[in-house]
Structures are given as C-alpha cells and as structure tokens.
Amino acid sequence: MPSVRPMFLSLLAAAALTACGGGGDGGDSAPEETRLQDSRNSFVPAEPAATTFDALKADAGDTVDNASTSRWAGVLGGAAYRIEVPANWNGRLVMYAHGYAGTGNTLAITNPSIRRHLIQSGYAWAASSYTKNYYDVRVGVEDTNALAQAFSSIAAARGRTLSAPQRTYIVGHSMGGHIAAAAIEAEAQATANHKVRYHGAVPMCGVMGDTELFDYFTAAQVTAQAIAGVPQQPLTGWPAVSAQVTSTLFTTFPSVPTATGMGYLAVVQNLTGGPRPLFDLGMAVGGSFAAVWGVFGGDGTVNGILNSNVADTTRFTYVIDGNAAASAALNAAVQKISATPDANRLRRDGLRWIPKANGEIGIPVVTLHTLGDLYVPFSMQQIYQRRVAAKGNSGWLVQRAIRGASHCDFTVAEQVEAFDAMVQWEQGGAKPAGDDVLTPATVAAPTYGCTYTRNTLGPDDSNTTAQLRGAIAQNAATCP
Known part of the structure; x- marks a missing residue:
C-alpha cells in the first residue's frame, strides 16, 4: 500500500480551496476580521537563549548511546523548538505536537513521551512550543509545519548536513492530537500558510471532534x-x-x-x-x-x-x-444553546481559527483514547469515526481504546505499539487491527479496551500513570 496518495490529496485540497473561495473568498479583498487572540502578543519562550537540552538518561534496555544524539534548541519565528537526531538517523522525522498549555505568557516545549523509543530506533524528532498559548490549534499546526520545513536548514546551521526526511510523521496529545488530526486534512493542505505532507499520524487522547x-x-x-x-x-x-x-x-x-x-x-x-x-x-x-x-x-x-x-x-x-x-x-x-452561524468559518488568511478534523485523510492514522477520560472524552473518537466514514476514508483509520482512568494516561508501551503499527502500515504492511468504537454493546462489554492496554511500566512512565493503573487494579478493573 502506498503511504500517500498524491493525486487523491491534490483533488481534496483543490476542493477545499474552492470551498473557501480559492484563498480569496470570492474575490473579496477586504482584510479579515481580528479577534482577541490576535492582540495577545506578549508570549515569550521559557528559555530564549537555549541552544541545546539534556540527553535522555540511560536505561538498561538502551542499545545506542543517548548522549551521542544531536540536540538543538532555538527559536523559530517566535516559537521555541527542540530537535533531536540520533547518530544513526534512519531518514525519518517525527513531529511532536504538545497539548494545551494554559493562558500564561510563557511558551514551553514538551518532549515526546516516546522519545526513548524514537532515538533508539533511529528516528529524529522535533517539537515546537508554538508562538501562542490558549487553545490555538491554528498556530499549533502552522508552527509545527514551519519547524518541519526548517529541519534540514537548522541542522546545516548547526554543522550537520542532513538530507530532507524520507518520511515525516506527526504525533500529538490532547490539543496536540487535534493539531495532528487537522494537519493531515485536505483542508489544511489547501489553506495552511505552511504546508507539509505527512506520511502518517498518531493522535492520542485528541480533540478529534474539534469544536x-x-x-x-x-x-x-x-x-x-x-x-x-x-x-x-x-x-x-x-x-x-x-x-x-x-x-x-x-x-x-x-x-x-x-x-x-x-x-x-x-x-x-x-x-x-x-x-x-x-x-x-x-x-x-x-x-x-x-x-x-x-x-x-x-x-x-x-x-x-x-x-x-x-x-x-x-x-x-x-x-x-x-x-x-x-x-x-x-x-x-434544559436550556438549549445554538451556535452563531459561521463562528468558525473558513478564512482567507490561512486555516480556520479552530481547524477542522473533517475526515478527509489519505494516509495511515492510528488513534489512542482512554476510556476514563472525561475532559476530552471517548466520544471524540466516535465523532471522528463517523466523519471519516462519511468521507469514504475508513480504510485509513485505526482506533484503539485503552483502559486508562484519566486524560492521556497511557503507558509508554501503549504509545510505542501504536506508533510502530502506524509506521509498519505506512511502509507497506497490512492495516493493523483496532477497536470498534461505535457499537454500543461492544463498547459496554466488561473487557472492552483490553486488547491494546499494556500495564507494564518502563523508565519513562509518569508517577501519575503508575498510580492510576494501580487504582484500576485495586478496583478489579484490570483485564483477564
């Protein structure tokens, strides 16, 4: 199976571009309206002078020296970034999109939770702080894409010549899952200012239903x-x-x-x-x-x-x-609330203010979601499944339910397995298995979510995940 269908994506992108007036909204040249987020311009990177960051601590299972990686930090277009490239780089780049960072002015970067697996397996990764906080998925997509586009030039400026990545994947958590889902859409290919064609995606605990x-x-x-x-x-x-x-x-x-x-x-x-x-x-x-x-x-x-x-x-x-x-x-x-028409319409100056996950995809996507998540709930996966199916693209989507009790409380093992399944699929392997997220009797079964839940903890699992998995075990909610 080819990893990307260029003609298919081009057709979808053309359709989305036509829907938004070919970037000109039917020839209207008036400036776009502004909003409160546009006036928030006091965001600053937490470490504006940083040029590198700490190597990952060694673990007994490591097969390569973590300290031998190239680790670059800096600021690109107002967004802080981190890039890590192993000495034995396999030519593949993984873009990581972090979740909601609140409403403060400090921009911070989060390393991917599967960092160890990536560098031990030869992958490079890069992560942006984004240029703004708040629930700004639009800048999250743009700044992540801009960093992906600058990967080789940043490497060259730091003294390491790297060719353009053979494959670029995107993974993310929570709001970052929304960013990952939106970045691979045909609408983003048509309307984003920084366009990147990803080869596969793993949105985790993501806002797959956007608004x-x-x-x-x-x-x-x-x-x-x-x-x-x-x-x-x-x-x-x-x-x-x-x-x-x-x-x-x-x-x-x-x-x-x-x-x-x-x-x-x-x-x-x-x-x-x-x-x-x-x-x-x-x-x-x-x-x-x-x-x-x-x-x-x-x-x-x-x-x-x-x-x-x-x-x-x-x-x-x-x-x-x-x-x-x-x-x-x-x-x-109960009080009934109606949305203002076109509150989140297509824009003439780039992505929607809240980019959509319409289901217009043409690359392998593997999602993860915990069943006990009530903040970004499991229903997000059901909404996304219906949207993808409505576009005729179910062949590109695999979804997996995880028996976690909170928001994004996956074990690293669960995330690694999902990422590897996506890559193997993208590289020509069979479509991996997943869970039925729509059939009520299936979802309600006592053992639902057992298939892809991995309770084994490793050196990079958080104390919170360990505690929550322990609470699940104490309440006899573990799998047989």
Whole structure:
C-alpha cells in the first residue's frame, strides 16, 4: 500500500480551496476580521537563549548511546523548538505536537513521551512550543509545519548536513492530537500558510471532534443546572450558581454523587461515549472531570480564539439510563444553546481559527483514547469515526481504546505499539487491527479496551500513570 496518495490529496485540497473561495473568498479583498487572540502578543519562550537540552538518561534496555544524539534548541519565528537526531538517523522525522498549555505568557516545549523509543530506533524528532498559548490549534499546526520545513536548514546551521526526511510523521496529545488530526486534512493542505505532507499520524487522547468538544462542555453545564433545579440563565452566570449546583449533585465532588447527582452522571456517561468500562473510575479517581467543571461559564468563544459562540447543544438528546420519564423531563426543561452561524468559518488568511478534523485523510492514522477520560472524552473518537466514514476514508483509520482512568494516561508501551503499527502500515504492511468504537454493546462489554492496554511500566512512565493503573487494579478493573 502506498503511504500517500498524491493525486487523491491534490483533488481534496483543490476542493477545499474552492470551498473557501480559492484563498480569496470570492474575490473579496477586504482584510479579515481580528479577534482577541490576535492582540495577545506578549508570549515569550521559557528559555530564549537555549541552544541545546539534556540527553535522555540511560536505561538498561538502551542499545545506542543517548548522549551521542544531536540536540538543538532555538527559536523559530517566535516559537521555541527542540530537535533531536540520533547518530544513526534512519531518514525519518517525527513531529511532536504538545497539548494545551494554559493562558500564561510563557511558551514551553514538551518532549515526546516516546522519545526513548524514537532515538533508539533511529528516528529524529522535533517539537515546537508554538508562538501562542490558549487553545490555538491554528498556530499549533502552522508552527509545527514551519519547524518541519526548517529541519534540514537548522541542522546545516548547526554543522550537520542532513538530507530532507524520507518520511515525516506527526504525533500529538490532547490539543496536540487535534493539531495532528487537522494537519493531515485536505483542508489544511489547501489553506495552511505552511504546508507539509505527512506520511502518517498518531493522535492520542485528541480533540478529534474539534469544536464538538465545546458542545459537550456546554451540554454538561446546562444539564447540571437543569437537574439541580437552577432556572435557565446566561451560560456566563455560572459563578453565581456553581456552589448550589455542586452541592445538589455531589456530596464530595466528583467522586460521591447525591441521589440527584446519580442521574447527572448517567447523562455525562452518555455524552462522553456511552456505557463503558472505566467511566465510574474516571469520575471517582481519574480527576479529569474537574477540568470540565472548571470551564463552565464560558461565552462560547473559547477564550477569545473566536469572536462569537461556537457551542451548540441542539443536537443532543439527553438520556438517564433506565428512567425514561426523567430523561423526557430533562430534555423538556434544559436550556438549549445554538451556535452563531459561521463562528468558525473558513478564512482567507490561512486555516480556520479552530481547524477542522473533517475526515478527509489519505494516509495511515492510528488513534489512542482512554476510556476514563472525561475532559476530552471517548466520544471524540466516535465523532471522528463517523466523519471519516462519511468521507469514504475508513480504510485509513485505526482506533484503539485503552483502559486508562484519566486524560492521556497511557503507558509508554501503549504509545510505542501504536506508533510502530502506524509506521509498519505506512511502509507497506497490512492495516493493523483496532477497536470498534461505535457499537454500543461492544463498547459496554466488561473487557472492552483490553486488547491494546499494556500495564507494564518502563523508565519513562509518569508517577501519575503508575498510580492510576494501580487504582484500576485495586478496583478489579484490570483485564483477564
């Protein structure tokens, strides 16, 4: 199987370009509107003078000397970067996209969690801080692509002559998973200012439903208010009612719901992917739902990434399992929120403000998602599967469910296995196996997610992952 279908991608890119007016929006030469994010220009790299970074600590299983790699740090177009190239480089480059870094002014870089595997296997990797924080997937795609384009020239400037990579892959976590998914889309090939043709992608715990994540956040807020008996009000009024809602739904937030709160948790379960293993543990010990509760009260602009509300709850029918009457009453009473038309429209000056994962792909994609993730929930994978299938591209997608209790709490072994499966597929191997993410009975089975869960911990696994996998084992939720 060829790794990329150039003609196929060119046709898709041409279609996307036509959809956005060939880059000119039907000949309209007026300047594009601006938004709050455009005026935020005080971001600075954490280490602006850095020219290198520490070698990876040796481990007994290493086969090459980690200290022998070329390690370059610097600033490109306002974004900090790190690049690492092993002495025995195999000609392949892996771009790593980090997740959401908050709203501060300091730009930081995250090394890929599979760094050891990459350099031990001969891969080069590169990672950008991006030029801005906030949920700015647009700059994440552009700055990651710009760094990929500059890889060989940066190497030359540092005294090492490298040819252009034979293959370029992209992997990412959380918002970085969104970046990875958006970067490989036909729409990005048509509208990005920095265009890179990737050969394969591994988005992990990614926002694969792009703006539909904010639909979920909003739905979780309005249903919490409705079930707690709080009258309808503007979403931004949350601070005034949050204490009342929390005490009505939880004895101890979020691990001990009240009797009323049990109905709310049923709604959340169905919003996040339906009945499945690890949902209860995700709520009780995973910690990711607190982040959802923390974003309530927004105005739908994603903190100034957009100019108007993008969240829409009109597509939801809320379900409290086993209680049809309560479900009907909730759907009749709950506040319904509609998105502003074209809040996230195509732009004339580059990517959308929140780039899309439309499913217009033509390269191998292997995704990972934990079942207990309630911040970027498992339903993101279901949305993405439907989009890819609707475009006729299911042959390019493999999805794997992992029995983790929180957001992105994969073991390194799970991530390495997914990456290697993608590469072997891209290099002409058979399409790897994955999980059915759509059939409710399959997803609800007690052993769902066991196939690709690897609980063996290594030197690069975090203490958080180790603790959470231990909690899963203590609650008899491990696989046979």
